[in-house]
Amino acid sequence: MAEPLIIALPKGRILKEALPLLARAGIVPEPAFHDEASRALKFATSHRDVELIRVRSFDAATFVAFGAAALGIVGNDVLLEFAYPELYAPIDLGIGHCRLSVADHADAPPITGETASHLRIATKYPRLTQAHFAARGIQAECIKLNGAMELAPLLGLAPRIVDLVSTGATLRENGLVEREVILDVTSRLVVNRAASKTDARVSVLVEALRRAVGDAAAA
Structure with missing residues (x-):
């Protein structure tokens, strides 16, 4: 069985705005994710192929760029500051303005x-x-x-x-x-280029989140 895909999420305000979009895409974190007293760093979700990590906003880009996470949510300020060639950003999530x-x-x-x-x-x-x-x-x-x-x-x-x-x-x-x-500045879905080429599940997740963003905009 393939290892779950990791999505790197930034802490703080953007995280609160991102969670409803993830839920629309069928990705709901386990209860421990919301427990501020929890020391856990990686969390299961309602999607058997997806796990979440919660990191600093600047670090989310680094985790994805170096392949520790397949996807992440990152502000375009961070993308432009680091300019990692290993990343591409297929979706403007319209959050974190x-x-x-x-x-x-x-x-x-x-x-x-x-x-x-x-x-x-x-x-x-x-x-x-x-x-x-x-x-x-x-x-x-x-x-x-x-x-x-x-x-x-x-x-x-x-x-x-x-x-x-x-x-x-x-x-x-x-x-x-x-x-x-x-x-x-707005937040973008970022994807590791190598992961997108070698794991078909990545493109499935990207399309699920693209639909979630469209549904949220239409609501």
């Missing part, structure tokens, strides 16, 4: 190529950040942080940040202003 934006203090000077040839920016997206500013002739020196990005301007680590923004409430509460949008 947010944006990758530049933010700084309200009294910070505007960013232009004439006045700022070099910027120091705190972010967990150095690739996207550097590419965005390089297109304007500005060199971005990126300080890599994985959280609490808003502290960087407050404590003098970097005057600007590039981070995901949903409502903007966290920025406002920390005295920051959203200046420009680098990327509009």
Whole structure:
């Protein structure tokens, strides 16, 4: 009997939005998946050929790219930041809407190529950040942080940040202003290219999730 296919799911808000789509595709996790006290890392589902793992959003892409999971759910921000050639993203799931934006203090000077040839920016997206500013002739020196990005301007680590923004409430509460949008973000179904060629079950799952997304949009 073939090993179950693994789907890598990101923790947090996207997970809550993804579960109804998975249920429409006939994939319902076992009760332990919802138990916050559980230390389990891999979970069975109602689909005998599918198991789930719950990981950090950046790690979901890595698990799929290196074949530890056959499929996953990943924001297009992560896809573009890592640019793994082993991945392809056949479906925009239409969930996890947010944006990758530049933010700084309200009294910070505007960013232009004439006045700022070099910027120091705190972010967990150095690739996207550097590419965005390089297109304007500005060199971005990126300080890599994985959280609490808003502290960087407050404590003098970097005057600007590039981070995901949903409502903007966290920025406002920390005295920051959203200046420009680098990327509009939604979550995608990602697939390991090798797995899609060697295991016919992968394409069956992809089509089931494609129908689930269509059904959800029509509901």
